[in-house]
Amino acid sequence: MTTITTRTAAVQLRQVRRTYPDGAGTVEALAGVSLELHPGSFTAIMGPSGSGKSTLLSCAAGLDTPTSGSVVIEGVDLAALRPDAVTRLRRDRIGFVFQAYNLVAHLTVAENVALPLLLAGREPDAHLRRYLMHAVGLTGLEDRLPGELSGGQAQRVAIARALITRPAVVFADEPTGALDSHTGAQVLDVLRTTAEALAQTLVLVTHDPRVAAAAQRVVFLADGRLAAHLDAPDADQVAARMAELGHAAELGHAAELGHAAELGHAAELGRAAEVAR
Ligand SMILES: Nc1ncnc2c1ncn2[C@@H]1O[C@H](COP(=O)(O)OP(=O)(O)O)[C@@H](O)[C@H]1O
Ligand SMILES: [Mg+2]
Numbered sequence: 001m002t003t004i005t006t007r008t009a010a011v012q013l014r015q016v017r018r019t020y021p022d023g024a025g026t027v028e029a030l031a032g033v034s035l036e037l038h039p040g041s042f043t044a045i046m047g048p049s050g051s052g053k054s055t056l057l058s059c060a061a062g063l064d065t066p067t068s069g070s071v072v073i074e075g076v077d078l079a080a081l082r083p084d085a086v087t088r089l090r091r092d093r094i095g096f097v098f099q100a101y102n103l104v105a106h107l108t109v110a111e112n113v114a115l116p117l118l119l120a121g122r123e124p125d126a127h128l129r130r131y132l133m134h135a136v137g138l139t140g141l142e143d144r145l146p147g148e149l150s151g152g153q154a155q156r157v158a159i160a161r162a163l164i165t166r167p168a169v170v171f172a173d174e175p176t177g178a179l180d181s182h183t184g185a186q187v188l189d190v191l192r193t194t195a196e197a198l199a200q201t202l203v204l205v206t207h208d209p210r211v212a213a214a215a216q217r218v219v220f221l222a223d224g225r226l227a228a229h230l231d232a233p234d235a236d237q238v239a240a241r242m243a244e245l246g247h248a249a250e251l252g253h254a255a256e257l258g259h260a261a262e263l264g265h266a267a268e269l270g271r272a273a274e275v276a277r
Contacts, residue, residue, distance in 0.1 A: 095162030
């Protein structure tokens with residue numbers, strides 16, 4: 001007897017379009033993007049500022065709704081779900097790391113890490129919490145407040161917070177954009193190794209060819225479209241392709257705050273709090 005198994009994609013985008021009102025007209029942030037990410041894969045997203053990277057992540061993570069096209073997470077079409085079901089799916093299956101750490105200032109490190117579960121009315125798993133605190137190198141800092149942390153430490157708290165729900169898919173939107181390159185490299189290492197250890201699908205927006213080279217696939221966006229992709233490239237190949245695509249200026253790209261993502265996250269925490277009530 002033959003058994004045929006088909007692996008359900010972790011994330012599938014089908015012709016995702018997202019437009020925003022812009023004065024009298026509209027701006028097309030995503031112009032029809034189709035993408036399929038396998039469970040446990042690591043994908044890097046690159047492209048110049050304004051090419052649609054944050055919009056792509058927000059739509060894929062259910063933080064934003066496409067104008068047309070569909071987003072399917074582990075076989076579930078988000079458009080078929082009611083808003084509260086999207087919130088639950090996002091809370092249970094998706095982790096998101098923002099460039100601006102978005103920690104709650106009056107909560108301790110341990111409380112910030114546990115927040116997604118507390119909002120869901122669930123107890124954090126003590127073993128997983130200890131594992132994550134150790135994995136991100138924060139053991140001993142549980143009682144600190146965010147104001148008492150360095151940028152690198154704060155982002156590692158945000159990573160532990162994104163992973164505490166054991167999400168199937170972790171999205172990170174330029175998570176090291178506000179850090180110096182050494183600290184940024186450490187933070188990315190933490191993100192990559194924990195995602196690997198927990199068999200998670202990782203999607204990372206980055207401007208750094210060396211970082212992108214650690215991914216299995218690098219996807220390039222330009223003007224809201226997929227411009228190219230490279231499988232298992234080295235950093236030189238990534239840099240060359242960026243230059244080819246006219247992104248040379250982006251190589252030295254500095255911190256650019258993901259405002260849309262932040263707003264999405266604030267809204268998400270608000271919605272999660274509502275659901276938990
Ligand atoms: N909330 C919004 N309202 C209006 N325009 C937006 C909004 N979010 C993004 N855009 C526009 O959509 C395009 C893509 O933005 P974004 O996804 O943030 O790009 P990237 O992350 O690659 O820099 C840009 O032209 C941006 O100005
Ligand atoms: Mg962005």
